Amino acid sequence: MVKIYIIGSVGSGKTTLARQLSKVLTIPHFETDNFVWSRQGDGDMRNAESVRDEQLLTAVRQINWIVEGVHTGWTERAMHAADVVVFLDMPYAVRTYRFVFRYLKQKARVERSNYKPSLSMLVKMFNWNRYFEETIKPAFLLQCETLPNQFIVIKNRQEIDRLINDLLTTEQ
Structure with a gap:
């Protein structure tokens, strides 16, 4: 069984890492953004919290999973159910370069x-990156002090x- 929770700011590499791990470990990965938003051709619509929460629960009830995103609070269930919690703490300038290049x-x-x-x-991404650094990151690091054996900073x-x-070595 492998249950991995990945968190980081925009541009930190969450989705890329989740996709890589999903492929090499052959387990499903889920983006928390896709729990928050209903993707539709004419634009995204925000899901009700009950829908979002049920989608998260459905994911973490599976035997193996990777959940990744920037969201905190409502994703705590996944964090506490995970065998490994990965915090992608890439340098601010690297993250900024990545999301501008992605744009x-x-x-x-x-x-x-x-x-x-x-x-x-793009402007929102700059704001989210700064907000993550100043607000979410310090609170998340404090919260992870309760998970010392499963918490990894990258x-x-x-x-x-x-x-x-x-x-890969652990899986074999």
Whole structure:
């Protein structure tokens, strides 16, 4: 059994890591954004909290899973049910570069997105990145003091590679 909870700011690499782990471990991964939003062709609609919460519960009831996102509070069930909680604490400048580069690729239609890549969305990402750094990160780190044996902080690519290797070794 492998249950992994990944959190980090926009541009930290959550989705990329979740996809990698999902592929190498052959387990499903879930994005918390997709619990919050109902993806529709003409734009996203926010799910009711009850729908969001039920979708999260359905995911964490599975034998194996990876849940990733930036959300806190309502995702606590997944965090506490996880065997491993991974905090992607990439440098602020790296995250900023990544989401700006992602925005440019999405505008050029080289990369697909779950949302409409607009200038207002890019501005929101700058705001979310700063809010995460100043508010969410300190609160999350305090909360994770209660999970010392399952909590891992990742700050660079080498640590991601080591995590993947460790998880593969554990699975065998």
